Amino acid sequence: MLRITEIKLPIEQADTLKHQDDQIKAALLKRLDIPASDLIQFSIFKRGVDARKSHAILYVYNLDVQVKNEAKILAKFKKDPHIKPAPDTEYKAITKDSHVNTPRPVVIGFGPAGIFAALILAQAGFKPIVLERGKEVRKRTQDTWGLWRKSVLNPESNVQFGEGGAGTFSDGKLYSQIKDPKHYGRKVIQEFVKAGAPEEILYVSHPHIGTFRLVGMVEEMRRSIIALGGEIRFESRVDDIHIERGQVQGLTLHSGETISTQHVVLAVGHSARDTFEMLYKRGIYIEAKPFSIGFRMEHPQSLIDKARYGKSLSSDLLSKVGAADYKLVHHAKNGRSVYSFCMCPGGTVVAAASEPERVVTNGMSQYSRNERNANAGIVVGITPEIDFPPESSPYGPLAGMALQRQLESHAYVMGGSNYKAPGQLIGDFLANRPSTQLGEVMPSYTPGVHLTNLDTALPEFAITAMREAIPAFAKQIKDFDFPDAVLTGVETRTSSPIRIKRDDDTLQSINTKGLFPCGEGAGYAGGILSAGVDGIKVAEAVALSMNTQP
Numbered sequence: 001m002l003r004i005t006e007i008k009l010p011i012e013q014a015d016t017l018k019h020q021d022d023q024i025k026a027a028l029l030k031r032l033d034i035p036a037s038d039l040i041q042f043s044i045f046k047r048g049v050d051a052r053k054s055h056a057i058l059y060v061y062n063l064d065v066q067v068k069n070e071a072k073i074l075a076k077f078k079k080d081p082h083i084k085p086a087p088d089t090e091y092k093a094i095t096k097d098s099h100v101n102t103p104r105p106v107v108i109g110f111g112p113a114g115i116f117a118a119l120i121l122a123q124a125g126f127k128p129i130v131l132e133r134g135k136e137v138r139k140r141t142q143d144t145w146g147l148w149r150k151s152v153l154n155p156e157s158n159v160q161f162g163e164g165g166a167g168t169f170s171d172g173k174l175y176s177q178i179k180d181p182k183h184y185g186r187k188v189i190q191e192f193v194k195a196g197a198p199e200e201i202l203y204v205s206h207p208h209i210g211t212f213r214l215v216g217m218v219e220e221m222r223r224s225i226i227a228l229g230g231e232i233r234f235e236s237r238v239d240d241i242h243i244e245r246g247q248v249q250g251l252t253l254h255s256g257e258t259i260s261t262q263h264v265v266l267a268v269g270h271s272a273r274d275t276f277e278m279l280y281k282r283g284i285y286i287e288a289k290p291f292s293i294g295f296r297m298e299h300p301q302s303l304i305d306k307a308r309y310g311k312s313l314s315s316d317l318l319s320k321v322g323a324a325d326y327k328l329v330h331h332a333k334n335g336r337s338v339y340s341f342c343m344c345p346g347g348t349v350v351a352a353a354s355e356p357e358r359v360v361t362n363g364m365s366q367y368s369r370n371e372r373n374a375n376a377g378i379v380v381g382i383t384p385e386i387d388f389p390p391e392s393s394p395y396g397p398l399a400g401m402a403l404q405r406q407l408e409s410h411a412y413v414m415g416g417s418n419y420k421a422p423g424q425l426i427g428d429f430l431a432n433r434p435s436t437q438l439g440e441v442m443p444s445y446t447p448g449v450h451l452t453n454l455d456t457a458l459p460e461f462a463i464t465a466m467r468e469a470i471p472a473f474a475k476q477i478k479d480f481d482f483p484d485a486v487l488t489g490v491e492t493r494t495s496s497p498i499r500i501k502r503d504d505d506t507l508q509s510i511n512t513k514g515l516f517p518c519g520e521g522a523g524y525a526g527g528i529l530s531a532g533v534d535g536i537k538v539a540e541a542v543a544l545s546m547n548t549q550p
Helices: 017-032 069-074 111-124 138-148 184-194 213-228 273-281 301-309 314-320 397-412 424-433 460-473 528-546
Strands: 002-008 039-050 058-067 081-087 106-108 129-131 232-234 238-244 247-253 258-260 264-266 291-298 329-332 337-344 346-350 361-364 375-384 423-426 450-453 487-490 515-517
Touching: 002 017, 002 069, 017 039, 017 213, 039 487, 058 069, 058 515, 069 081, 069 213, 081 111, 106 361, 111 184, 111 213, 111 264, 138 213, 184 258, 184 528, 213 232, 213 423, 238 273, 258 264, 264 528, 273 397, 291 301, 291 361, 291 397, 291 460, 301 314, 337 361, 337 460, 346 375, 361 375, 361 487, 375 460, 375 487, 397 423, 423 424, 424 460, 515 528
Parallel strands: 106 129, 106 264, 129 232, 264 515, 423 450
Antiparallel strands: 002 058, 002 081, 039 058, 238 247, 247 258, 291 375, 291 487, 329 337, 337 375, 346 361, 423 487
């Protein structure tokens, strides 16, 4: 099998799948200089869009190709970096040794990391027990709508807690820049397709799913785990962990029930603050890590489309390339980096609080990405060494978490209570004056936006850096500093504020044997795909540990 990269075709030629295949076939025969009889078959491994020239937008394909005389072709093109042997991306399954009779492994948390840890363990025959503090996904969705529509927060069932994790109420992005030498990301995507995701996520360069489709997929994956002997318990918060001589021995649930186990996958997500506090009290090694803070910024999606694809973009062409996105970064004069985070084309800004009387924003898109506004986090990086030194804080390594709470509580007050979020028009933000009325952009955040001056919503250094960055971004995306664009605050949960440090080889906590920190909450992932990949890695580490125990 060959991997042929950088095959470019005008996007207008891909009117139908058959037409697309015909065009690709012709391009391949020309590129390899072979007759049609030598081409056995091909498949699309990856398809991206090159929109650098708005008058000539291209599809860019990476293809897996079977041909006759493969060795001859490789020899002919041995200096061509775009024609190489295709890597083996097939997942190599783990199995349970027959002599293993230790207590079943337990997975805490049923977000992407927990789902894949449980799925891999179940597929290997280990029959994991999953403990999720929130509700199953459809009941959880009702509670989430309770905050969005009625300003009623359920601290145990919301955007952050419940089946599917925080990624369920997001754009459903399935791409990452992590190093993945074993191609675990491919396994994640394949399992999603098996659970009902559209097959295009196997090859499009920036795959996404959207909340409505994610709900059904999560349910299907739950059914698969149960069918393989796994057990999933909802509304089962873990309140304590039993440790004897540095080894996990069991757990205590909020109900008072205890579970004996020597293998715990900790996949709780970045907002399980009470769990972090419990772990710290139990002496499990935790360190503070960098994260970012900022606002959600909303533009008309049409403004972003025109800036990225050109003013003459037709509706037919837009339907092929999809709503435009962006990725921006600016290094400010005060030494801070400002960047766009979790950009959601054609999406909405959502209330993402998990604690009473605190306001948190996030972004979400459905699969269609056809809402009026585009939104993204515009955030500023902060570090423990400079901004929340653990050694001088009463919260120790949880100092970043304390800062998040402080900013979220202040945002609640600025929004006027009832979980309204403070907001400001870009023109007013740049001029440092309060906003009093909306312009062309209607903010999508519910329960609602209270217009004010965001000058005190974040530390001064962050506000200063953002006021410098937004006009700089406008040099890359025309009208990015559109005066009627809206900022909504605050975005504080870009990633976990802590890392539960683990051994590089065994993936166990460096001071607690049998505890396997996993995913975004533990500080080892940053999104659905990377969290799923980390879940697979940790599941394999658990299996290895269990298989080698006497």
